[in-house]
Amino acid sequence: MNKYEGLNKSMVQQFAPRPGRKPLLPSLSKKAQVALMCRMLTREGWNEHIAGHITCRLDDGNILTNPWELAWEELTASDIVTLNPEGEIIDSDWNVTPAIGLHLQLHARRPDLHVAIHNHAHWSGIWANLQRVPPVYDQAGAYCGVDLPLYNEYEGTFENEATSLSAVEALGDAxxxxxxxxxxLVVGKDLRQAHLRAITLEWRSKRAYEVELAGGGAKPLSDEEVAKVSIADDNGFPFCWEAMARRELRLDPGIVD
Structure with missing residues (x-):
């Protein structure tokens, strides 16, 4: 039995409220958290030059996003742009990607989600190009369950409103x-949940590709086995988001400026 088997919702909740003697992170503005998310996912392979966009809907309905001109690896809190729900820039001289409509439509149609992430990620991008869904081979690839829709009606980039709307409809409640x-494309109720989903997708894709390069033949985890080791708690893996954020802050404390 692996050490995570049986890590169910009650166990995660048992440990999550007790982080230890010291704060896991300093107090961070929401813009700083979005900038950290961009840095964290860059390191995970979500780093195709200046491509990609993260949106985070605030309690007042406004939306934070990364500027079009800057790569995720260089963003700081002061670069994060605030949009109104219609996508109009409120507080920045930066531009936003023309493909932001995909996110605006997601937020409008899915009140349950507050974070949406899109990029041409390295490992999951390989499977997207193969038009195949990567199997799950280990516990880290199983954290977010099995089901992974493949939207295969590519009609161009997401600047076109009809194209982005069809993608939103195809996503459904996934x-x-x-x-x-x-x-x-990854969505979540908050940054922590979306982060776990993004890194799990990339890990799952990487491991599956490595198995194929090794000649295949390995047996994927069954759906039942995946269910045993998946993280049932909506808040994600305890302390993981904070640990990855601390790594970025050690490398560049100026992210939060």
Whole structure:
């Protein structure tokens, strides 16, 4: 039995409220958290030059997002742009991607989600180009369950409103999707949940590709086995988001400026 078997919702909740003697992170503005998310996912392979966009809906309905001109690896809190629900810039001289409509439509149609992430991620992008769903081979690839929709009606980039709307409709109530010949899409109720989904998708995709390079033949985990080791708690893996955020802050404390 692996050490995570049986890690169910009650056990996660038991440990999550007790982080230890010291704060796991300093107090961070929401813009700083979004900038950290961009840095954290860059390191995970969500780093196709200046492509990709993260949106985070605030309690007042406004939306935070990364600027079009800057790569995720260089963003700081002061670069994060605030939009109104219609996508109009409120507080920045930066531009936002023309493909932001995909996110605006997601937020409008899915009141349960507050974070949406799209990029041409490295490992999951391979499977998107293969138009195949990667199997789950280990516990880290199983954290967010098995189901992974493949949206395979690629009609171009998401600047077109009809194209982005069809992608939103195809996603339905799923937590993530592969976009055939394009990239990856992850949504979540908050940054922590979306982070776990994004890194799990990339790990799952990487491991599955490595198994194929090794000649295949390995047996994927069954759906029942995946259910045993998946993280049932909506808040994600305890302390993981904070640990990855601390790593970025050690490398560049100026992220939060």
């Amino acid at each position: 937590k993530w999707a592969l976009l055939a010949n394009h990239g990856s």
